[in-house]
Amino acid sequence: MTSTCQSPPISTSSYPSLPVGLDVGNGSTKMVIKGDERRILSYVLPLHREVYDTQIGTVEYLDGSRSDLIGQSWMTGKGAYLQSPKSYLKVSHERDGKIIYGLHLLLGVIANFPHQPDWNLQLIASIQDAKAFGNELKSSLSGRHSVRLNSKNLTTVTVDVLSVVEEGFGAVASASSEFDRTGQSVVFDFGAGTCIVSHFQGVKLIGREYTDGGVESLINAIATNIETRKYIRSQGDANLIRAGIEDKTFNYGATGWNFRDIYQAELKPWVQSVLAPALKIAQPWLASASTKLAIGGGAQLPQIGSLLAAKGITSLSDSHWVNARGLASLAALKAKGSS
Numbered sequence: 001m002t003s004t005c006q007s008p009p010i011s012t013s014s015y016p017s018l019p020v021g022l023d024v025g026n027g028s029t030k031m032v033i034k035g036d037e038r039r040i041l042s043y044v045l046p047l048h049r050e051v052y053d054t055q056i057g058t059v060e061y062l063d064g065s066r067s068d069l070i071g072q073s074w075m076t077g078k079g080a081y082l083q084s085p086k087s088y089l090k091v092s093h094e095r096d097g098k099i100i101y102g103l104h105l106l107l108g109v110i111a112n113f114p115h116q117p118d119w120n121l122q123l124i125a126s127i128q129d130a131k132a133f134g135n136e137l138k139s140s141l142s143g144r145h146s147v148r149l150n151s152k153n154l155t156t157v158t159v160d161v162l163s164v165v166e167e168g169f170g171a172v173a174s175a176s177s178e179f180d181r182t183g184q185s186v187v188f189d190f191g192a193g194t195c196i197v198s199h200f201q202g203v204k205l206i207g208r209e210y211t212d213g214g215v216e217s218l219i220n221a222i223a224t225n226i227e228t229r230k231y232i233r234s235q236g237d238a239n240l241i242r243a244g245i246e247d248k249t250f251n252y253g254a255t256g257w258n259f260r261d262i263y264q265a266e267l268k269p270w271v272q273s274v275l276a277p278a279l280k281i282a283q284p285w286l287a288s289a290s291t292k293l294a295i296g297g298g299a300q301l302p303q304i305g306s307l308l309a310a311k312g313i314t315s316l317s318d319s320h321w322v323n324a325r326g327l328a329s330l331a332a333l334k335a336k337g338s339s
Helices: 077-083 102-110 130-141 169-174 215-224 226-232 238-246 260-286 304-310 322-338
Strands: 017-024 028-033 036-041 043-047 058-064 073-076 118-127 143-149 153-166 184-190 194-201 204-212 289-295
Touching (some): 017 322, 028 102, 036 077, 043 102, 058 102, 073 102, 102 143, 118 130, 153 169, 153 322, 169 322, 184 260, 194 260, 204 260, 215 226, 215 238, 215 260, 226 260, 260 304
Antiparallel strands (some): 017 028, 028 036, 058 073, 194 204
16 A cells, blocks of 8 residues: 655654553454553454555554564454455464564554554553563564554554563453462463463462463364355355354354354364363362463353353453453553653
8 A cells, every 4th residue: 555645754742651551362452541442353464555445453654663664554453354354364373473463463453543643652562471572572562653544644653662471461460359369379361372371379470381272273163164164165264253153143244154053063172172171281270279260262252151160260251351451550550650
C-alpha cells in the first residue's frame, strides 16, 4: 500500500505516558490501557497493493526505530482473515512468532482504539521463557514508530518496555485476591499453542512446566475430521471453527452447518493428549495446593470448566483477559515507582 503523504517527523510527544499491558498470544493479542481493553486475533497479512476498503487494524509503517519495517504495510486481526482467508500469517506459524510479529500486532491493536496523534506507552509484555527471549521481544517493540493507521490516521507510537515477564505472571497479579498468600497455588494456563503449569508459594513463582499443544490442536482436529471434510469438501476453516466454539453455537460461519457432534468427538482425544499431560505434570503439587486456578482460552472451552471443577480446579471468568489486565496493573505500579 503506497501513499504520497509525507511522513510526520518523529518528535517528543506532549501526551502523557500511559501504563499498558500487552499479551501477544498465539490465538489473540490483548492490550489494556488504563482500563480500556482491546483484543484482536493474532493474524498478520502483509500488503503489497491497495485494498478496496480499509479494514480496522491496517498499519503503514512510515518511519521509526524499526528501520526494517519502513515502507511496509499490513493488516491485523479479523481484517487480515477477511482480506485473505488462506494466506494470512499466524503467530503460531513461526517459532519466534511473538517476536517477529509483536510490533505488527501492537500497532494493529492501537488502530482499534480511538485515534490520537501520539501515544506514549509504558508497557509490560509477557512471553514464554522471558529469561531466554525477553530481551528480543523488548528490542522488537521498543522505540518510536511513525505510522498511518486504518489508511488515514497519522500517529506516532512511542513504546518504553518497562519489563518482559513470564506468560501467566500477569494473571497471577490480576487474580492475586484468589491466592492463599500463606499457602501454595497451582495455575494452569491453557493457551492456543501451549499449556503452562505454574506452582506458587504465596505469589512467588517456585516452579513452571510447559507442554506443547493447546486449543489450536483441537481446532485443527475438527478442521481435518473426516465429517468436516465431507461437508466442506476440503479441510475446514480454522477461524470459522474457532468462532463457533467461542460463541458456543458450533455454527460454521453462515453456512447453516453445525459441528457440535464433531466437537464432542474430538474433545475426548484432545483431553487425553493435551489436558491430561498438564494435569499429570501438576500432580505432585496439587495435594499441597490450597488454590487451583485455570486461565486461558482452553479453560473456557465448552465442558472443560465442569471437567476441571470436578478435579477441584476453578476456571476464572474472562480468563482471556486476566494476563493482560495483570500486566497493565504491574505497568502502572512500576511506572509510578519510577516517577
